[in-house]
Amino acid sequence: MNDDSALILDGVFYRVPSLDILQGVHLKAHAGAITGLFGRNGSGKTTLLKVAAGQIQPNSGLTIIDGTRLHKQSKWKRFSTIAYLPQESMLPPDVTVRTLVRSAGLSSHHVPDQLASSPTRTVRTLSGGERRLLEVAIVLGLERDYVLLDEPFTGVEPLLIDAIGRRIEEAAAQGTGVLLTDHYHQHVTPLADDAYVLWQKQCVPLDGDAPLHDQLVEMGYLRADAAARS
Template identity: 65%
Template sequence: MSDDSALVLDGVFYRVPTLDILKGAYLKVEAGTVCGLFGRNGSGKTTLLKVAAGQIRPTSGLTIIDGERLHKPSKWRRFSKIAYLPQETMLPPDVKVQTVLRSAGMRIPNVRERVASLCDQEVRELSGGEKRLVEVEVVLGLDRDYVLLDEPFTGVEPLLIDEMCTRIEKAAECGKGIFVTDHYHQYIAPLAETAYLMWQKQCHQLQAEGSIENELEQIGYL
């Protein structure tokens, strides 16, 4: 892993006709680490993830992947390096979980026990939390260097969130760079080695000299 092993968003602006959503946002996700992004509803978190994933094109700014500058969306290059979990479910309802896993190139014996126990069920039979657990397993199991997780914990019961957190930690230990945002700050804060707060349409890096939650309290976010 070299010093350039990172996903960087640099000077990202995103405008719609009547509104500036991002104004020069900068963020860095190093390989082998978890980076947390905090912010209020409407602060631009999802927009930033979509820019990184190539889902939308910024008004200006760079995405840099392992030292390579991408001036244009370059979807093939992004998709070969980045896996993206959106807020909305991405699982087809009429197939079994084992089919979903195999279509993602995953071997059933290698997935976590809780996910393996769902393999014979159709997606439509799963609870919302179980669907999210399967989705997290899939995106983290893909052969990608960086994984973007948008609200993976929202609406999920605590025991399943604990399963997800363990899986995220394991993925980072194996060298993946994980970029995660969620309103459940109490789960992200212990995971994150670096963290940013979306404020005034920019990313402000948290110093976390004590703890991320303490700093969020000091600046009035919590």
């Protein structure tokens, strides 16, 4: 895979008063692959995704999509190529599943089976897992070249975790580049083709030919007993 089919964040610095959050981050998410991003709470994972999505402006650094460098005036390119799922729920509570699907321009096959039989349910009547599954389906259904998923498995019941994982894998199989982070590492490692750890304000690449959880243990990100339980 080459840089002409990848989302690249290169030399990204982001700071707020009295605090450096990212210091020269480099990350590459290939088209048609799932890239896992690991890191402890507060390490800057969400900040990095927001930089990639164009929601915040870094102090310095490049975003490159399929070989094209994006400048400040190129937001249309970023927004037409990248879809972003934030940690927080993005769905209005009193809107029905049917209305949301239609508003997003999705076809019927994008609607999760768990919700297809109840199109008139409103968001507020959905469980946390059903809501997250619907959000993931909507974001993936936009069919952008790259999708950024921030904590898609958090608060989701086990059966729906499997459903979300399958949708992510299907999107990658169809050529979408997925950048995925979740503190439930055990749900990310089986999906990831490539992976990075945000460590000391930089992205450290992991070896795709070795078990990811073993490398996370070696780095001290996971305890050996925690990895064994997952």
